[in-house]
Amino acid sequence: MDRAALLADDPIWLILIKVVVVLLIGPVMTIGLIVGERKIIGRMQQRPGPNRVGPFGLLQSIADAIKLPFKEQIIPDTADRKVYWLAPILSTIPAILAFSVLPIGPEVSIFGERTVLQLVDLPVGVLVILACSSLGVYGIVLAGWSSGSPYPLLGGLRSAAQVISYEIAMGLSIVAVILYAGSLSTGDIVDAQHGLWYSVALIPSFVIYTISMVGETNRAPFDLPEAESELVGGFHTEYSSMKFALFFLAEYVNMVIVSAFATTLFLGGYNAPWPISLIHHNYFNTGWWPILWFFGKTLIFLFAYIWLRGTLPRMRYDQFMRLGWKWLVPLNLVWIVIVTGIKAFQPEGWTTRAVLFGLAGLLLIAIVIAFLTPDRRVPDEDQVAITGGGYPIPPLDLDVPKPPKRKAVKARPARRERAGVAASAAQDERETD
Numbered sequence: 001m002d003r004a005a006l007l008a009d010d011p012i013w014l015i016l017i018k019v020v021v022v023l024l025i026g027p028v029m030t031i032g033l034i035v036g037e038r039k040i041i042g043r044m045q046q047r048p049g050p051n052r053v054g055p056f057g058l059l060q061s062i063a064d065a066i067k068l069p070f071k072e073q074i075i076p077d078t079a080d081r082k083v084y085w086l087a088p089i090l091s092t093i094p095a096i097l098a099f100s101v102l103p104i105g106p107e108v109s110i111f112g113e114r115t116v117l118q119l120v121d122l123p124v125g126v127l128v129i130l131a132c133s134s135l136g137v138y139g140i141v142l143a144g145w146s147s148g149s150p151y152p153l154l155g156g157l158r159s160a161a162q163v164i165s166y167e168i169a170m171g172l173s174i175v176a177v178i179l180y181a182g183s184l185s186t187g188d189i190v191d192a193q194h195g196l197w198y199s200v201a202l203i204p205s206f207v208i209y210t211i212s213m214v215g216e217t218n219r220a221p222f223d224l225p226e227a228e229s230e231l232v233g234g235f236h237t238e239y240s241s242m243k244f245a246l247f248f249l250a251e252y253v254n255m256v257i258v259s260a261f262a263t264t265l266f267l268g269g270y271n272a273p274w275p276i277s278l279i280h281h282n283y284f285n286t287g288w289w290p291i292l293w294f295f296g297k298t299l300i301f302l303f304a305y306i307w308l309r310g311t312l313p314r315m316r317y318d319q320f321m322r323l324g325w326k327w328l329v330p331l332n333l334v335w336i337v338i339v340t341g342i343k344a345f346q347p348e349g350w351t352t353r354a355v356l357f358g359l360a361g362l363l364l365i366a367i368v369i370a371f372l373t374p375d376r377r378v379p380d381e382d383q384v385a386i387t388g389g390g391y392p393i394p395p396l397d398l399d400v401p402k403p404p405k406r407k408a409v410k411a412r413p414a415r416r417e418r419a420g421v422a423a424s425a426a427q428d429e430r431e432t433d
Contacts, residue, residue: 003187006107006116014110018119022099026253031061033252037306044310068245076238078148087146088239088246091139095253098132101125102260103187105270105290117270117291118187125186126178129261130171133216136254137163140218140225143247144235155235158317159218159225165324166215166222172332173209176202176339177265190269199266204335204363206266208328210304213258215324217251220309224320259301263294270294335363 010018035050035058042049050057075084102125105117122128137159144156178184180202181192189198199206215222226234236247263269270290271277277285284293315323 003103003107003116003118003121006114007118007121010115011113014113014115015119017110022119023096025099026096026256027249029256030249030252031065033256033302034061034064036302037309040303040306041310065245068248069242071241073241073243074238076148079238080146080148083142083146085243087139087143088243088250089139090142091136091250092246092253094132094135095250095257098129098257099260101128101186102264103190103269104294105288106286108288116187121185121187124184126174126184126189126265129186129257130167130174133170133254133258134163134167136250137167137216137218139250140235140247143239144225147235147238149238151232152235152237155225155227155237158227159235161321162215162218162222162225165321166212166328169208169324169328169332170212170216172329172336173205173212174265175332175336176205179336179339179343186264186269190264190271193268193271197266197268197271202266202339204331206262207364208332208335209262209266210301211323212328213262213301214305214308215320217254217258217305219251219255219305221312221315222320223314224317227314255302255305256298259298259305260294262301263297267297273297331363331367338363 038060039049039057048057050060053059053063075081100119101122103116103118103121107114107116109115140159141156141163144152144154144159147153177189177198180198181189183189183192218225226236236244239247270293272279272282272284272290272293283289
């Protein structure tokens, strides 16, 4: 029986169990991820990290979750209250619902009922996940606008720019996967990777997706909507208490979602990694074992998030836009044309896999050469003096007028005479006394 038929036969009690699990995966992983991130970054920076609450500081996230709802709620007088309350909900709910179309495991038996470890398998499951990730960023945009404050508004505008640029790059990187798998269903994409993962067969798409998912979730070095150095706290400056906690939860749940989505698209989903997959009778690809492989691959991407935050500084806004529009989007379009051409005009006797390997290698070599080629533009003398020949800057007025020299002011004779008269009068009074 295929996946869709198994899911269609699920009884109500089994569907309710799956719904509860889907709703809990994101928050539960967030609790562990926050502690893990603080401990890992502390290790990178040679400090202990949280170590007070619970054994080894493992209960720090629970303490934060208890503390945040009881903090005072402050709402600005200039805020649009309806949208102000709606924004954190709009960021959190779509992120949690995206788990419903992700296949976590193969066919298993739950209390004697045969089913698949997935809530629903939609024919357009990939588009559902993209829509959920996009709606989360719109919550950030509305939060910045509804706060009625300038700095949150700037953070919301930066988020709108990220939606336009990196959402396009992420969507285009998935097109090659859809062409190669021949389906928009997440379950079909996982089944198509039994022999070879798409992270190998479609290397350019994999690299572009991993870069885009960092920008999509507002994480360093792409955390421009939350740039504390110039925006105080970004789009959530005016939020506190439980509403701030929802934004905090939405960010980490989105990280889990895009990491699990990357596992599904490019790392074979719940399929066992090589060489475990070579074991006789494929034992580790059946039953409950695939759940371990799925979440293990997801944790690898989450560790990469933390690694980037602990090592890279925030990008400038112009660098951020240039990377999205001048590199990721054009490379995606070129790669899609190549994959489409291979599928349409594949030479006889050539496997699609071999052709893709060769073209992907050539494309990566071209990218490396482009990055290593020095910029041959000759900067102006003023730019060299200010930036050392680096990124060009607008012309500045460097002719600062020198202050005039101060002349020594001599005491006027009349003032001296008045001072002498006053001194002699005071002496006469003392002699009289």
